[in-house]
Amino acid sequence: MAKSNKPIVWGPFAAGGTLTAFLTPVLILLTLLAALGHAPDLLAYDRMHAFASHWLVKLAIVGVVFLSLWSAAHRLRITCYDLGVRADTLVATIVYAIAVAASVAAAAYLLLI
């Protein structure tokens, strides 16, 4: 048996899981408040645009998006196998590709801001 390269995939999963545990609930609360008509000040166009203009914020947003999507993708991959979907390589390719593609898209949109 040789040591696996699974850490490539598991490392970002663990980081993303930790990040989403700490940060995502409050972020969802922000958009939920907006959904209920009490949008926090930051979500006003001017404030949001100014916030996302800073290169450090852009970097942080891409990081958060990538890690969140990657850890969700990894969990979805495992869940599919648990539920009887045997084509692990195919599922893995699809879910990780979506995570990467959406992260690249986020970066692209941020570059336009």
Added chain:
Amino acid sequence: MSERVVELEVLRYNPETDQEPHFQRYSVPCREEWVVLDALNHVKENIDPTLSYRWSCHMAVCGSCGMMINREPRLACKSFLRDYEGVIRVEPLAHFPVERDLVTVIDDFVAKLKRVKPYLIPKEPKALEDGEYRQTPAQLKRYKQFTLCINCMLCYAACPEYGLIPKFIGPAAISLAHRYNQDSRDGGREERQEEIAATEGVWECAFVGACSEVCPEHVDPAAALQQVKIKSTIDWYLEHTMPWLSK
């Protein structure tokens, strides 16, 4: 001492005559303080001597009497009848082939135990004349919990990943490897990593945690596996980004 009649629904399988297992019902007059193993022993001694199952110590230290009791992996000697209502379904431990009745084929588990090299590989070999290996209580505490495993295989029966992926080395074997890796006298971690850091080692674990929940000795194999994952991941990134650090 009051008695109660307990209905047991036991899986039967005779490889010499059966194509498939089937259930057999026994009505067993039991004493109030009995465990499931006592009921099985009563069946074998008084009702049906052909019933086959493993057991030995009757005190939850030998690990022989693991079986599925109402679909939960349990030691039959530690499952009190007073905790059960109605018909008690007794089946062989899940995720293992059935040899006969409640006896499972455990070859896979034994082979995996051997693969992880569950013995001290000393850092520095010492001749007997050089005296003992010395270890502080703190050093002992670092791995003590993982020494408590009685190889009962309840964790393998509880683990859905082992059920789905038979190649998975599994909770007990990996915890045992971790026990030696954490031992201050041991220097064999690199050798064991070849097995437990492989794909069918720790990486098939999804941290379901069922293994730790069913463990009768509170070994907490789930904890051992996550600790191995983290150490293996740190190792991997160090090896691949700063190769000059290792060896």
Added chain:
Amino acid sequence: MAEQMSRKPYVRAIGREWLTRHPRYLRYLLRELSCLFIGGWTLMMVWGLARLAQGPEAWAAFLEALRSPASVVLQVLALAFTVYHGVTWFNLTPKALPLQLGEGFVAERAIAGAHYAVWGLLSLLVLFLAGAF
């Protein structure tokens, strides 16, 4: 005279029946399914970034779309599932990262508790900085 014993081990197939063996397996599934909500919400935010880049009208339309009843329900569910993910994650962290202190270990409750405390403070900080109150 010894008889030749014929072995014919029976392999029991495993499908999805393991999910119903015990409530813990359904709880595990629930925890894993939180990924759909976390992933889904994040994808929605990426969409929001696209709208933000398209200008004020697009952004206003995005915020307006957030106010649909479906969106409210999905976000409440997402919040619930994400919190469930967080709770299970924090409770399991002490097992993955045990802290030995001399001959004992730091209590798991203390490690998990520290995570909850940081989570609470961080959440309040974010809410404050975002002008939620």
